Structure formats: structure tokens, C-alpha cells
Amino acid sequence: MNLARLALLVWCLLSSAYALLCHNPLSWPQMEAGFLPHWGNLFLRGHLAWFLLVAAAAAAFLPRGKRTGFAACGAVGALLLFLHPWAALQSDPRSLAAAFLAWLPLLLWEGLLLVSPEKPVSWEADLPPEEGARVLPALLASALVSCTVFSSVSLLRFGAPDGPAAAALALAWSLQVHAALAVLAFAVWNFVRSLLGWTAAAPRTEAAVCAAGLWLVLALVVERLVLHSMSIHGAPALLYGAVSAAAVAAAVAGWARSQAQRAASPIRSGLDFFTAPLRGLSGRSTAAAALALGLAAALLTAVCAALDWNYLFRTLLAMLTWAGFAGLFFAGATGRPVLRGPAARMRPGTAPTQELREAHGPAVWAAGLLAAAWFAIAVAVLAAPSLALRGQALPRVLDRHADFEPSFRAARQLFSSRRDNASLFAYLKRHTNLPRDTALRPEDMRLSDRPGPGGAHPPHLFLFVVDSLRPDYLGAYAPGAGFTPALDAFAAESVVFRRAFTAYGGTGLAEPSLWSGSLLPHMHFPSPFAPFDNLERLLKMDGYRRWISMGVILKALLEPLPGDRSLDAGAVGDYKFCRTLRELEARLPELGQEPVFVYTQPEDLHISIMNREGRVAYRNDPRFPGRYPPYAERVQAMDACFGRFLAKLKASGRYEDSVVILTADHGDSLGENGFWGHAFALRPEILRIPLIVRLPAALRAGLRWDAEAPSYLIDLVPTLYALLGHGGLRQDRLFGRPLFWKSGDPPPGPRPPQLVASSYGPVYGLLTDGGKRLFVADAVDHSTRCFDVDPPPLGRQIPCAARAEAADGLWLRTVVGELARRFGYER
Known part of the structure; x- marks a missing residue:
């Protein structure tokens, strides 16, 4: 089922992305000329065939009573694709409508699975009170390890263009920004969770709230990062962000639900629900998966740098890496005590033992990285007084570091204010990428109407x-x-x-x-x-x-x-x-x-x-x-x-x-x-x-x-x-x-x-x-x-x-x- 879900998600994503590129007057000429990677042209040439194949695979996993309806909708979609091929899209409102419609198959399929589940999910009655001891270390470790991975890639590829002291200061500043981001995320999560503790069926409700939060974050990412980079603003951007985020969030929740249905023990919380596919990982498995994720992020950062669109791909990669590390570290908590000696031999069930057992290894990593960050700040400031925090050089150093390091760039943007020069930026946006049907009524724009001297042969x-x-x-x-x-x-x-x-x-x-x-x-x-x-x-x-x-x-x-x-x-x-x-x-x-x-x-x-x-x-x-x-x-x-x-x-x-x-x-x-x-x-x-x-x-x-x-x-x-x-x-x-x-x-x-x-x-x-x-x-x-x-x-x-x-x-x-x-x- 999950392979069918992935195939349907990829089809919808590629179809919608192509429609958006056609809608954009900048990229449409390139689409019309066929300037796509080889796999892109292959997908486009077989667009209808791929749809039929993916839809048939997805329908096979629906309950019998739901297959007929899905098949009928698929037939209508196939007829529309046959009458209006994706390759014939133009830079007009129809391509924007096509970008919306491309998500409907996934939304329909996930909705049918939700209303008729094969097996109910088993839930605990109450939220576990000690879960915060797993969440904060996981968030801190995720943010700081992500920072370390991307900073290491930057240093290996580009060195320290402003010198070792500036690089140390920028890295330390980046670590602090990432740590602050993790603490802010934990504070929001803890506040929402405290409200949910007063409700009945709290774990199930927390899962629904987590799904809503995932949808909101995805919608903001699509609207603020993706669509703004394509100069799509206003109501169309908000609506497309909401629709596309709903489809992706539904697919992620469906994947988690399919794993939670097969879980051996009840689901304790909303985070347990979304990390169900990762439950049961041993300490070594968690470390191996984290290492693989870090290497993949480093490799993809280097590969997509030359293909990037105004840092869009690398920013999305950084956010996916944060989420991946957070899920791994949260799900990989094994409950082993962190300390040795008399403290570890305390009577089971006491509060200190419980706290130690929930403390999980990433907390140690997070503390070590934070200590290293403050040490790097001290060394950098002592080694280069001109880079002290009160100096004018710091903003330039941080701007340069953000150019090289996508994780810091993404984290910094989340904390930056958008109010400075807001009026100017709004004015520039209104005058950029005017629609192709904009009526121009120009003044006389001729350089000259005077004839040449005549007689001489022009060169x-x-x-x-x-x-x-x-x-x-x-x-x-x-x-x-x-x-x-x-x-x-x-x-x-x-x-x-x-x-x-x-x-x-x-x-x-x-x-x-x-x-x-x-x-x-x-x-x-x-x-x-x-x-x-x-x-x-x-x-x-x-x-x-x-x-x-x-x-x-x-x-x-x-x-x-x-x-x-x-x-x-x-x-x-x-x-x-x-x-x-x-x-x-x-x-x-x-x-x-x-x-x-x-x-x-x-x-x-x-x-x-x-x-x-x-x-x-x-x-x-x-x-x-x-x-x-x-x-x-x-x-x-x-x-x-x-x-x-x-x-x-x-x-x-x-x-x-x-x-x-x-x-x-x-x-x-x-x-x-x-x-x-x-x-x-x-x-x-x-x-x-x-x-x-x-x-x-x-x-x-x-x-x-x-x-x-x-x-x-x-x-x-x-x-x-x-x-x-x-x-x-x-x-x-x-x-x-x-x-x-x-x-x-x-x-x-x-x-x-x-x-x-x-x-x-x-x-x-x-x-x-x-x-x-x-x-x-x-x-x-x-x-x-x-x-x-x-x-x-x-x-x-x-x-x-x-x-x-x-x-x-x-x-x-x-x-x-x-x-x-x-x-x-x-x-």
C-alpha cells in the first residue's frame, strides 16, 4: 500500500509542479521548448499512461465498496487528460487550475482510506506525562546535528572565505539559532499539549492536532517559499498552499496510520502516531539511520547546488533533514539509563530513575554541541576583536555564512522580521512578472525616426x-x-x-x-x-x-x-x-x-x-x-x-x-x-x-x-x-x-x-x-x-x-x- 501511496504522491507532485511552471510566464517558454531533464520528458510523454498505472495500483488497496467510485473518478480524470494533454498547457489561468486538480487523486484516495480503515488504531487512554523528556532532546539534537552536517559540507566545499575566526563565529551563531528554533518548537508543542490534557481521548486528539500542525507548516512553506519564488502571491498562493499541503499531510498521516494499525502496543501520543514507522529502532539502528540521513543530506546539498532555484531546493532539503532527525531521535529512544553507578541502581519506579531512563542519548549530544558553541564564540571574539557583536562586520559575516549553509539560512529566515521595507517590497512585487494578458498602453518609445545620411553603404x-x-x-x-x-x-x-x-x-x-x-x-x-x-x-x-x-x-x-x-x-x-x-x-x-x-x-x-x-x-x-x-x-x-x-x-x-x-x-x-x-x-x-x-x-x-x-x-x-x-x-x-x-x-x-x-x-x-x-x-x-x-x-x-x-x-x-x-x- 505504501508503495502505491508513494507512486500516487510522486505523480501528483510532478504533474502539479509542471502545471505551475507552465503558468509562470518565465518558465513556460522553456517548458514549451522541452527544456526538461530526460526523466521529465519521459514522465510528460507518458503522462496519461503513468496516471492509469498509478491509479490502478492505488485502487487495488481500497475496500471493495470504494473501488467503483474511485475507478469512475479515475476514468473521468483519464478522459480529461486525453482531451487536454498536460504537454499542451499554456501560460494562462487553465494551467493554474490544472495545478490544483493534479492533487485531487491523492486527496480522494486518502479520504476513502480514512473513512473505511482496514483495522482501527489502538490508543492509550491518556497522554504520557514524561514525554517532554524525549521531545526536547530530540528537537535539540535534530536542529544542532542538522547544523553540524550542513556546516561541515560548507567548510569542506568552500573553506573559510572570511578566515577561521569568522567561520568559528558564524558556526557558533548558527548553533545558537538552531538551538533557539528547537526550544521555540518545544514551547509551542508543550503549550498545545497542556491544553489537550484537559480533553477526552487526548492521544487521538493530539494526533489530529499534529496533522493540522503539519498541514499548516506545509501550507506556509509552499506559499512563502515555493510560490513566492515563482512570483505567485495573494489568494491563489494561499489557496494552492492549502490544497497541496492537505494532500501531502494526508499522505504522511496515511502512511503513519498504516504502520500504527500494525503496532504491537497502543499508540501513546500524537508524536508516537507519526513516528510509528520508526518505532522499535535500537540504539545502533537509530545511529545508523541518522548517519545515513546526514550523508544523504550532505550529498544532495552538493548535487542540487548547481540546480537550485534561489536556494529553494536546499532550503526544503534542510527542513526535511530537521524533520528526519527529529523523528529518528524521538522514535529511537530506548529507555536505557544514561548514567552509570549508584544512580543507575536506584529502585525502579522512582522519579530520578524514570527521569534518567527517559533522558535519551541525544540530550548528551545537544549539551555537548551547545558547550562547543559557546566555546567557539569565546575563541572567535578573542581571536578577532573586529568581529565583536557590537561591530558592523557581524551582519556581513552572517550573510556570507547564510549563502553557504542552507540550514542556517532557513533557520535565520524563520526568526527574521518581514516588516523592514515592507512597503517597498510589496510595491516591487506588484510590478513584477506581470501577467501575459496585461494591457500595455505605452507612450511613444521610439529612439529616433530620423533617417540615416544615405548614400554610404551601411556596414x-x-x-x-x-x-x-x-x-x-x-x-x-x-x-x-x-x-x-x-x-x-x-x-x-x-x-x-x-x-x-x-x-x-x-x-x-x-x-x-x-x-x-x-x-x-x-x-x-x-x-x-x-x-x-x-x-x-x-x-x-x-x-x-x-x-x-x-x-x-x-x-x-x-x-x-x-x-x-x-x-x-x-x-x-x-x-x-x-x-x-x-x-x-x-x-x-x-x-x-x-x-x-x-x-x-x-x-x-x-x-x-x-x-x-x-x-x-x-x-x-x-x-x-x-x-x-x-x-x-x-x-x-x-x-x-x-x-x-x-x-x-x-x-x-x-x-x-x-x-x-x-x-x-x-x-x-x-x-x-x-x-x-x-x-x-x-x-x-x-x-x-x-x-x-x-x-x-x-x-x-x-x-x-x-x-x-x-x-x-x-x-x-x-x-x-x-x-x-x-x-x-x-x-x-x-x-x-x-x-x-x-x-x-x-x-x-x-x-x-x-x-x-x-x-x-x-x-x-x-x-x-x-x-x-x-x-x-x-x-x-x-x-x-x-x-x-x-x-x-x-x-x-x-x-x-x-x-x-x-x-x-x-x-x-x-x-x-x-x-x-x-x-x-x-x-
Whole structure:
């Protein structure tokens, strides 16, 4: 029965998760393109067959009188899945409804089992008064052992980036937070239990209350952690959290009930009921199970780090680990006395003996860890006075530790206040991930309508936007990166903008903003896009033919034009730089007088692509010292292909008739601070991009530029307008500006603070002080952070001054509000 329960739970969970991903406008294009793990695509292709198989297995365990009803409901569900396949879900309200409906089979099955049990559970008449002596040690041991496991993983993988003293202080602080969390949980449990002691059938009632508590905790986790990470808020999030938590809590309670029905002795309490599957474990079995759980948690932490979604998976893993250890330590209490000697030989039944017999081994572990924590605090503070509790360095140390250690991050969030900057965070959430059907009534967002000078033959334009390329992996930006000779040679004859940034930390908005040359509403994707598409307008005015890799995003944005020729026509996303360059090499003889615009966005370096295809290089590969070898190895291969392409472009005689630009849509975090990817964070390494512009000698003559001034991806389209002779460009803080100007013209003035944002969630920031300081307002975590962007690529986190934080928050609200007003979607 429990295998059928597990199979049904997994089917419902995967089906509902897929429907939520389809509902999310960010992830739906990836679902539509089939960007799933191999097992995910297998599940989706056989979705109906899996449902029939699982439903048949579940029905076999129902009483005879209930099978007919369940089978009828299953037939209706199968018909619906046949008429409306899961793979056909779109980013609309129907996919959200499907996410709810996916839980119904499990809820129905568990409900039928509950109303017609095979065998009643045997209960004790009263709650055992001494159970608190088992609960508190179990909770303390669970929290503190979990802290030790995850901290050990952090230290083994990342060492002590802030030094041994800071690591000791952070670990000690983490132990105290975990201990406080355990004591708080015990206090809540003890208060509720004292109320239940006045009721009849207290153990049965306590089990029901425990089930309700489990449902409430699961609902909060789903609503606050999972759905907020997907930018689903309000009533839909609350309702989905309640439904999904009810299904999972029912499955857990059903599993416990099936074990309690077979128990040899009556169930004494609600906690005994939920730990019934673990009853009877010996001391050695408990230790072995705890060791296995710790090793599994450590392994999964390392494995899922590169696959994580804004710490979501690791946070859920930490919470599951807490629960697993607590259950093991509570159920594994054997009743053996802890002390030896005369105290252990006291007459059975006396209070001291009873207390000793209930004291259980985890209490000793908890006391030892607490003592070690206080000792570590003393050593750390004495060794590093600058890290004393009154100093400003402590918050930064704890923030860094939370980046590496998921259990501390989860525990700390439970104690953190969500009232600070609550108004700003609520405002940012309202303006993030706008629904696809949001009606936009924009003002005129054209950069310029002035025609070019005419007469001259426009140059060919090659725009290579390498997804997730970091500048510190190119020798032109980092002399220690000696594995990109072709790109370095290209940079030597080009203009290298050394302080270049993207305005959006993800492709979903970075690519549309590149084409518009401006900031955009936070939606995937603004439709119709033509009123904002300043790059396409330029190409039409100057008569360019387009050779473009039409990825998922561009297919949704661009209108087809006569003379278009696709690149990578046979590929479904997942564009490879070398393959695209080989196709371009074959087309070079076609370059003539009619100008051609070439655009491709290779995805070799995207973290999801590397995870799916596997990593070849070893972590400590000596070819790439100080860098992430799997990433560096791919950069090296792309460099060789780019060098061959440039050689053939020069041999064709078209190199001096071409503008060649190499850049990225965003950077990436490669685990340096415990964070991977770019989906929900704003950090210096995510915002920094390479920007290398090679101009023909005739076009470059008489131009000036400032390679050390901050430049942005949204500056590229205004730059192309200016280079091709289109004047009268818009000048305001929503638009980019040209990176080159004529020798006789005055240089542009200092840039105002630049709004930056995550493409995928309500995380916004400001780059100020000439791109040297970054302020981040994270409405997912309800936190603010400040960074000194130098030295590249990671910069360093610094304390946020209260006055500067308030001013930056006000500026954020002002710019986001201006976007809403200019695009006509005020919320």
C-alpha cells in the first residue's frame, strides 16, 4: 500500500509542479521548448499512461465498496487528460487550475482510506506525562546535528572565505539559532499539549492536532517559499498552499496510520502516531539511520547546488533533514539509563530513575554541541576583536555564512522580521512578472525616426550575445585567463568597455531590453513588442537582411521580414556557438552590397545546459587555475571556433566592412559564494558582462569613447543608431545612450543611478557611483544588500548605510513607477 501511496504522491507532485511552471510566464517558454531533464520528458510523454498505472495500483488497496467510485473518478480524470494533454498547457489561468486538480487523486484516495480503515488504531487512554523528556532532546539534537552536517559540507566545499575566526563565529551563531528554533518548537508543542490534557481521548486528539500542525507548516512553506519564488502571491498562493499541503499531510498521516494499525502496543501520543514507522529502532539502528540521513543530506546539498532555484531546493532539503532527525531521535529512544553507578541502581519506579531512563542519548549530544558553541564564540571574539557583536562586520559575516549553509539560512529566515521595507517590497512585487494578458498602453518609445545620411553603404553587423559569459574568463579582462587567445587578439583591435553591465540578470528580460534599447515592463514578454523594438526599426530603415538564431524569446517578439534567413534552423533552442559559426562561415560568400545583420545567442555556458550535458573537466583542472574548469573548458572551445570564423571573415574581404560586437546577456554565479546561476539574484558577477566592439577603420575615425565609464547592454541599440548616422536620440533614464561620440562633440555627462533587476522575480537594484556600488532590494527574501562592485568579478559585500538605503529605495520606487506610467500599466 505504501508503495502505491508513494507512486500516487510522486505523480501528483510532478504533474502539479509542471502545471505551475507552465503558468509562470518565465518558465513556460522553456517548458514549451522541452527544456526538461530526460526523466521529465519521459514522465510528460507518458503522462496519461503513468496516471492509469498509478491509479490502478492505488485502487487495488481500497475496500471493495470504494473501488467503483474511485475507478469512475479515475476514468473521468483519464478522459480529461486525453482531451487536454498536460504537454499542451499554456501560460494562462487553465494551467493554474490544472495545478490544483493534479492533487485531487491523492486527496480522494486518502479520504476513502480514512473513512473505511482496514483495522482501527489502538490508543492509550491518556497522554504520557514524561514525554517532554524525549521531545526536547530530540528537537535539540535534530536542529544542532542538522547544523553540524550542513556546516561541515560548507567548510569542506568552500573553506573559510572570511578566515577561521569568522567561520568559528558564524558556526557558533548558527548553533545558537538552531538551538533557539528547537526550544521555540518545544514551547509551542508543550503549550498545545497542556491544553489537550484537559480533553477526552487526548492521544487521538493530539494526533489530529499534529496533522493540522503539519498541514499548516506545509501550507506556509509552499506559499512563502515555493510560490513566492515563482512570483505567485495573494489568494491563489494561499489557496494552492492549502490544497497541496492537505494532500501531502494526508499522505504522511496515511502512511503513519498504516504502520500504527500494525503496532504491537497502543499508540501513546500524537508524536508516537507519526513516528510509528520508526518505532522499535535500537540504539545502533537509530545511529545508523541518522548517519545515513546526514550523508544523504550532505550529498544532495552538493548535487542540487548547481540546480537550485534561489536556494529553494536546499532550503526544503534542510527542513526535511530537521524533520528526519527529529523523528529518528524521538522514535529511537530506548529507555536505557544514561548514567552509570549508584544512580543507575536506584529502585525502579522512582522519579530520578524514570527521569534518567527517559533522558535519551541525544540530550548528551545537544549539551555537548551547545558547550562547543559557546566555546567557539569565546575563541572567535578573542581571536578577532573586529568581529565583536557590537561591530558592523557581524551582519556581513552572517550573510556570507547564510549563502553557504542552507540550514542556517532557513533557520535565520524563520526568526527574521518581514516588516523592514515592507512597503517597498510589496510595491516591487506588484510590478513584477506581470501577467501575459496585461494591457500595455505605452507612450511613444521610439529612439529616433530620423533617417540615416544615405548614400554610404551601411556596414554588416555581427552581434554575438553569448548567454552567461563572464568577463573574468576572457584574457582581455583578466590577464590570468590565458585560454582565450583568439578573443584576446580580437579585443586588441577593438574597443573593450571594462565596466559593462546588463540591466537584467536573466535572458527573459535582458534580450528584449537589448532589442528595445531601454528598460521594459517586468513581463514575459511585452506583446505586441513592435512599438518598443528599436533595433528592428533601425534594420528596416537601413534595409538590412536578417540572419538570426530565432530562439524561444525572439520567436515571441519579432515579426517576420522579407529576406529573413534563420540561423540554427534545425535546432530547438540549445544553440551552440561553434555550430552557428560554421554555418556563418558557409554563408560568407553571400555577403555583398546589401547589408546583413547577424544575431545569435549561443547557450553553451548556461548552467542548465552544462548540467544537462554533463561536465568534462575536473574541478581542479590545472589548465584553469582559480576558475571553474567545466565552464572555462567550454569558453576555450568557443574561443577556438571564434578565431577560425574571424580568420575566414578576414579572408573573405568583409572584415573591414563589418561591425563585430561580442557581449553577453548576463553573467553568472559559479558557486564562489555558495550560489549558482542567475535566476533570482543580483550580484556583481551576474550583472557584469563583456562588451567588445570592433569598428571598421573608416567608421572608427573621428570617434571618441570612454572605456572605463559604466556601459550597459541597453546602450547597444542607441550606439548602432549613432554609428549609422541617425540623430535625435531620446535622452532619459529609461533609455540607453550611445557609447561613441564625434570628436568635436562634448562627452556625455555622468550617468544617473541605473535600475537593474532580476528577470525572474521581484529582486531589484541600483548601480550608483559610476557603476562602483550596487544596492539590492530582494522582495523574495525580504532583505537588502549592498556591494562594492570592485574588485571584479565578485566585488565584496559592504554594510548598507541607513540614509543611503532609504534614498536608494526611494529611487527604485520612482523608476519602477515611471516604467508603469510610461507603459500604461500602473498597479
